Amino acid sequence: MTLIASFKWRQMYFAFGDALITTSKRINEDTPIPTQNLPNETEQMDGIGIWVAGLTRKIFTIGPYLVFGWSGPMANFKNALRYLYASALDKPVSVADLQAICKRAGLPRDQASAWFIDAFTRDRGLVEISHNLQKIAQEEDGAILVGGSGAKSFRERLDIDTAPEINGVSLFERTLVAQARYLLEQHRQGHHLDQGFGGAFEFITCESGYFASFDRLLIVFRDYWDAEAESDAIKNAENVSRVGDTCSKIDAAYYMTHVDNQLIVCRWFPGSYKIFAVPRPFSDDGRALAGASRFGVDHVIEVLSHHSGKSSTVLQPRPDEYNFEVLANGARLTLPMSLTVDLENALRKHLAEKTR
Known part of the structure; x- marks a missing residue:
């Protein structure tokens, strides 16, 4: 399962994503596995023809003012991510400059890839640029965008139809609970990761005009x-x-x-x-x-x-x-x-x- 999500809801922002890489072949020669000490690498999940290839971050900050989330073939993002890492993103840029940076990075636009950029800009505050994500809820001041093969089950798990009735804090707590249940299911079902334990998930939140990882x-x-x-x-x-x-x-x-x-x-x-x-x-x-x-x-x-x-x-x-x-x-x-x-x-x- 791949899952990335961006929440802007009732004056609250957070991003959520998984960190498990799977492939359709035993050895992923094009994309090195960027993981230390992962047990049972390249183990096949029973009955579905998918191989566990490792862990990598799918949502992360590039500087304090930009969050990037991606889903799809990892190799499709190689050149774009290296360009973004090398860009001067340690302070807010204008919306026009952000759009130009994204264009020069050459982010993928194929149907197999999905991504979003949430950024604090100096002229329009928090803005988002995205490709191939589903908008599963919207209100006047925000929306919830989801991408990856786990998008449908995630919507059901959050009971998203009731989102208009709750605030951002409650939605964040629902997502924390959803993360715990995902890990429980992976642990119980066993996907060949360290005695059956599944992959990893992470959150990024917003604090006083910059982004911060949800830690500890x-x-x-x-x-x-x-x-x-x-x-x-x-x-x-x-x-x-x-x-x-x-x-x-x-x-x-x-x-x-x-x-x-x-x-x-x-x-x-x-x-x-x-x-x-x-x-x-x-x-x-x-x-x-x-x-x-x-x-x-x-x-x-x-x-x-x-x-x-x-x-x-x-x-x-x-x-x-x-x-x-x-x-x-x-x-x-x-x-x-x-x-x-x-x-x-x-x-x-x-x-x-x-x-x-």
């Missing part, structure tokens, strides 16, 4: 059972804890932040972890992890999945009890190993509301 996000995946249930799944499970009427265990965790134009992703499992530094395509971005000593956690999402796999609940607790650090000898994840009372209460409240 931790997503925790837990399985849970009703405490009174008698099943082999509970009897055979390890490291299970009980709080109230709920038994649970940590399945995995996903951490995301940015350092020096690279997306940093950590996939953590009990007893093991892997960290990836994902660069912008066709860039000279260096090894971001070399000088990184500590990241921390600002945002937390807890995904609680019933052991049957038939339902899941997404909650957003305060980050006070969570932390993620990169140390000289590895990574250290801090989090409540069992459900907190507040989380268990929120889970039970959500389940009761669903049965009404």
Whole structure:
């Protein structure tokens, strides 16, 4: 799945995109895989004739005032991206200059490619130039544009028909939840990426007239059972804890932040972890992890999945009890190993509301 999206809604801006590259052949000779340490590269996804080729950023900033998002054959963007990286985009330009830069870059216009540029200009504020994106919602002061093969499912997942009834903050929170559910599905279904864990996603937001990456996000995946249930799944499970009427265990965790134009992703499992530094395509971005000593956690999402796999609940607790650090000898994840009372209460409240 490929997905890029640009949101300008009720005085709020953010962009969202995935970072997984797939190909139709085992060896992608034309486009080198720009990923460090990705396990099981060039593994074929079962039954669909697609090969996992690596990770690269599909939405990113070029300077503080321009966001670029792309979807389609990666090689189609090689020359254009190298031109944009070399352009003087460290300060706002006029709309006319932005259009001229885009024209000289030679961005692809074929039907297989889709892209957008959101930029702060010095004469018209925030403007957008795009190709081959779907406008899935619009209002007087904004719109939601989506591109890639995942556009249809993304629209359904966001329940976009109700967008006129909500503000930008609520729409951002919906998208955060959608990201967590995408990762859960990839993890459960298994697409040959690190013990079944899927690709990566990222956000870019807007702060006081410039763009900034949405950083220090931790997503925790837990399985849970009703405490009174008698099943082999509970009897055979390890490291299970009980709080109230709920038994649970940590399945995995996903951490995301940015350092020096690279997306940093950590996939953590009990007893093991892997960290990836994902660069912008066709860039000279260096090894971001070399000088990184500590990241921390600002945002937390807890995904609680019933052991049957038939339902899941997404909650957003305060980050006070969570932390993620990169140390000289590895990574250290801090989090409540069992459900907190507040989380268990929120889970039970959500389940009761669903049965009404």
